[in-house]
Amino acid sequence: MSLLATVRPGRESGRIGLLGGSFNPAHDGHLQLSLVALKRLRLDSVWWMVSPQNPLKAADGMAPLEDRMNAARIAARNPRIYVTDIEQYLSSLYTADTLRKLRQRFPQASFVWLMGADNMLQIPRWKRWAEIFETTPVAVIARPEYRWNAMHGKAATRFQRSRLGPHLGPHAAGSLAARRTPAWTYTPMRLNPTSATDIRSGRQSPFGGPWAS
Numbered sequence: 001m002s003l004l005a006t007v008r009p010g011r012e013s014g015r016i017g018l019l020g021g022s023f024n025p026a027h028d029g030h031l032q033l034s035l036v037a038l039k040r041l042r043l044d045s046v047w048w049m050v051s052p053q054n055p056l057k058a059a060d061g062m063a064p065l066e067d068r069m070n071a072a073r074i075a076a077r078n079p080r081i082y083v084t085d086i087e088q089y090l091s092s093l094y095t096a097d098t099l100r101k102l103r104q105r106f107p108q109a110s111f112v113w114l115m116g117a118d119n120m121l122q123i124p125r126w127k128r129w130a131e132i133f134e135t136t137p138v139a140v141i142a143r144p145e146y147r148w149n150a151m152h153g154k155a156a157t158r159f160q161r162s163r164l165g166p167h168l169g170p171h172a173a174g175s176l177a178a179r180r181t182p183a184w185t186y187t188p189m190r191l192n193p194t195s196a197t198d199i200r201s202g203r204q205s206p207f208g209g210p211w212a213s
Helices: 028-040 065-076 086-090 095-105 117-125 129-135 144-151 154-158 172-178 196-200
Strands: 014-021 045-050 081-084 109-115 138-142 184-188
Touching (some): 014 028, 028 045, 028 109, 045 086, 065 081, 086 095, 095 109, 095 129, 109 117, 109 172, 117 138, 117 144, 117 154, 129 154, 144 184, 172 184
Parallel strands (some): 014 045, 045 081, 109 138, 138 184
16 A cells, blocks of 8 residues: 555645544544644644554553554544554654654645643653654643643743744634744643543543443
């Protein structure tokens, strides 16, 4: 299968949000984050990039890629959200490499890297993490209770001057995809209690709330 076959025709251009992760499994929290990004960042689409194997997570307990892809397609439930295993076709293990290869393959696209506040705190552990900010607009879409830690961590401090802050107005995030890098924004969203860990343990449904007894 060719690389382009992993992406639907017409989805290789425009403003594209990239949400990477294990999706083990995908759930309503991923969907909510993506819908917020589509609206606030004025994106044309969001790609859920299901990672073959996150280098920071143990392979033990990781469902097969095909199973995670199928579950993600069920969870997406939106025609503007596309589930792809494109990292496998790019033979890319690290986000910085993935972003570089995507820009080369899809020069007509304006990519925005999407992540939650937990990843904003962890990103200094990623390989060549500063390169991500320096080459790709970044949107941190996070719940309010993570705001303080996310805004005072190593990444936020290093790129403090590149943040699109409230002083630019409520609609500044909508211009993020077209901004010169480095550029990033913090966009809050309401609490979503869905947890991949609780889903795997059987305590919760992927679609929010506990399983019916």
